[in-house]
Amino acid sequence: MHKNFKGIEKTVFGRGSFHQLDDILEPRRSENQQYFVFIVDNYFKGKSLEHDLPAKLQDLVYFISVEEHEPTTEQIDTLRDEILEKKGLPAGVVGIGGGSILDIAKALSLMLTNEGSSTLYQGLDLIKYPGVYHVGVPTISGTGAEVSTTAVLTGPEKKLGLKCEWTVFNQVVLDPDLIKTVPRDWWFYTGMDTYIHCIESENGRMNNAYSHAFAEQAMKLCREVFLGEKSGQKPENDEKLMVASLMGGLSLTYSEVGVCHALSYGLSKILGYRHCYANCVIMNHLEDYYPEGVREFKTMAAHHKIDLPQGLAKSWNDKTIAQMAEVAYNLPHMWNHAIGENWKKTISIDLLKKLYKRM
Numbered sequence: 274m275h276k277n278f279k280g281i282e283k284t285v286f287g288r289g290s291f292h293q294l295d296d297i298l299e300p301r302r303s304e305n306q307q308y309f310v311f312i313v314d315n316y317f318k319g320k321s322l323e324h325d326l327p328a329k330l331q332d333l334v335y336f337i338s339v340e341e342h343e344p345t346t347e348q349i350d351t352l353r354d355e356i357l358e359k360k361g362l363p364a365g366v367v368g369i370g371g372g373s374i375l376d377i378a379k380a381l382s383l384m385l386t387n388e389g390s391s392t393l394y395q396g397l398d399l400i401k402y403p404g405v406y407h408v409g410v411p412t413i414s415g416t417g418a419e420v421s422t423t424a425v426l427t428g429p430e431k432k433l434g435l436k437c438e439w440t441v442f443n444q445v446v447l448d449p450d451l452i453k454t455v456p457r458d459w460w461f462y463t464g465m466d467t468y469i470h471c472i473e474s475e476n477g478r479m480n481n482a483y484s485h486a487f488a489e490q491a492m493k494l495c496r497e498v499f500l501g502e503k504s505g506q507k508p509e510n511d512e513k514l515m516v517a518s519l520m521g522g523l524s525l526t527y528s529e530v531g532v533c534h535a536l537s538y539g540l541s542k543i544l545g546y547r548h549c550y551a552n553c554v555i556m557n558h559l560e561d562y563y564p565e566g567v568r569e570f571k572t573m574a575a576h577h578k579i580d581l582p583q584g585l586a587k588s589w590n591d592k593t594i595a596q597m598a599e600v601a602y603n604l605p606h607m608w609n610h611a612i613g614e615n616w617k618k619t620i621s622i623d624l625l626k627k628l629y630k631r632m
Contacts, residue, residue: 276527278438278441278526278527279422279438279439279441280441280523281419281442281443281444281445282443282444283297283443283445284444285297285444285445285446285447286448286515286516287447287449288449288450288512289448289450290448291322291410291446291451292325294327294367294408294410294446295327297444297446298367298408301365301406302329303364304364304365304405304406305361305362305363306361306362306363306364307364308329308331308332308333308364309329309332309333309363309366309367310334310363310366310367310381311326311332311333311334311335311367311369312335312337312366312367312369312374312377312378313326313337313369313370313374314336314337314338314369314370314371314412315337315338315339315340316370316412317336317369317370317412318336322369322412323336331360333356333359333360333363337370337374339371339373339374339547341545342427342545343373343376343425343541343547344373344376344424344425344426344427345428346392346395346426346427346428347428347429349381349384349426350384350391352381353384353385353391356381356385357385362385362386363385365406366378366382366385366405366407366408367407367408368407368410369410370410370412370413371411371412371413371418371463372411372415372416372417372418372466372548372549373418373547374412375409375411375416375418375419375442376418376424376425376426377424378408378409379418379424379435379440379441380424380426380435380440381404381407382404382405382407383400383404383424383435383437383440384404385404385405386402386403386405387401387402391428391435392428392430394435395426395431395433395434396433396436397436397606398436398437399435399437400437400439400440402439403439404440406443407443407444408444408445409444409445409446410445410446410448410451411445411447411515412452412455413455413459413460413463414514414517414518415464415466415467415518415521415549416463416466416467416518416548416549417466417470417519417521417522418522419442419445419447419519419522420441420442420519420522420523420526421440421441421525421526422436422438422440422441423435423436423440424436424440427541427542431542431600431603432538432542432600447516447519449508449511449512450511452514452515453506453508453511455506457506457577458579461499461573461577462547462549462550462552462553463518463549464495464498464499464514464517465549465553465556465570465573466521466548466549466552467514467517467521467522468491468492468495468566468570468573469530469533469534469552469556469566469570470491470522470524470525470530471488471491471492471495471521471524472492472533472563472566473525473529473530473532473533473534473563473610473611474488474521474528474529474530475528476562476566476611477529477531478609478610478613478614479528479610480528481527483527484523484524484525484526484527484528487520487521487527490517490520491517491518491520491521491524492517494513494514494516494517494520497510497513498510498513498514499573499577500572500576504577528610529606529609529610529611530610531607531608532559532562532607532611533555533559534552534604534607535601535608535611536625536628537551537552537555538601538604539596539597539598539600539629542600543596543597543600544589544593553570553574553579554581554582554585555632557571557581557632558628558631558632559628585632586629586630586631586632589629594626594629595626597625598622598625598626598629599622601625602620602621602622602625608620
């Protein structure tokens with residue numbers, strides 16, 4: 274069956290476009306209990322962006338740190354219950370930050386209108402009712418969370434997204450000015466998430482002309498940003514990387530991710546590695562799956578003097594490695610894309626343990 278996915282309803286792009294957010298929200302303020310919830314990366318607490326938020330007196334503003342762990346089902350459930358108890362159903366949710374903050378905003382939007390724990394909805398098309406209006410404002414580029422149909426959450430038993438057409442943002446604001454202060458290492462890790470999205474999207478059974486068109490352009494932009502004559506953190510490259518992130522996300526939406534992301538979920542779920550960093554740690558060791566992609570990835574890392582750790586597995590015991598392998602194995606949609614319908618003949622828990630031990 275062909276995918277029939279819902280895209281973002283509206284997108285504004287350009288330097289300074291963040292200052293249009295107040296005008297964008299105003300027509301929706303009469304809905305429900307007539308207030309907005311702002312979910313903002315704690316990095317911006319006390320910085321100029323905090324003072325530029327178009328929050329009104331009736332709005333709720335949450336500054337959330339994502340440094341220590343990625344979004345969890347418990348976090349979303351607690352936040353949802355607190356908001357509804359305080360003020361009732363909001364007119365909408367605005368997420369301002371990186372991929373984890375955007376995922377929190379998407380998941381919160383859905384859970385405000387769906388009863389029970391978010392653990393009940395981890396999977397494909399399990400959400401029963403549309404969420405409230407929600408806006409995404411990325412302040413780091415690469416995850417594709419601004420365009421994806423998934424809000425990835427770590428639960429007690431699994432790391433898996435709330436995935437349906439209602440997850441997609443109603444509006445995104447792409448302002449390259451917002452990503453100019455990203456630390457160099459995270460600029461690289463998140464940018465490589467886009468690149469890896471495209472490598473995995475292209476190298477699998479679900480690749481097609483539609484996904485290929487987005488991947489091809491996104492990879493072209495990544496090469497200009499990370500390998501071109503004017504590579505590096507420059508204003509024109511902020512614009513390119515922001516567009517590449519969007520296109521990479523569209524490519525994987527109509528195709529799928531593969532080996533690197535499956536293994537990354539294991540690292541994140543069991544050891545708490547942040548997603549983009551986990552992808553880079555793993556991609557460094559996948560020559561037998563993506564030889565050309567890994568070769569170019571290593572060239573980009575060397576060009577920007579990014580030192581990825583070696584020998585991590587020496588500190589992992591057998592139980593930890595087995596737990597990570599179990600998480601990675603239970604992502605059949607990724608293995609089906611990367612390996613094929615008979616992937617279980619090739620991919621086993623023992624093989625995944627060996628892959629983790631490379632790191």
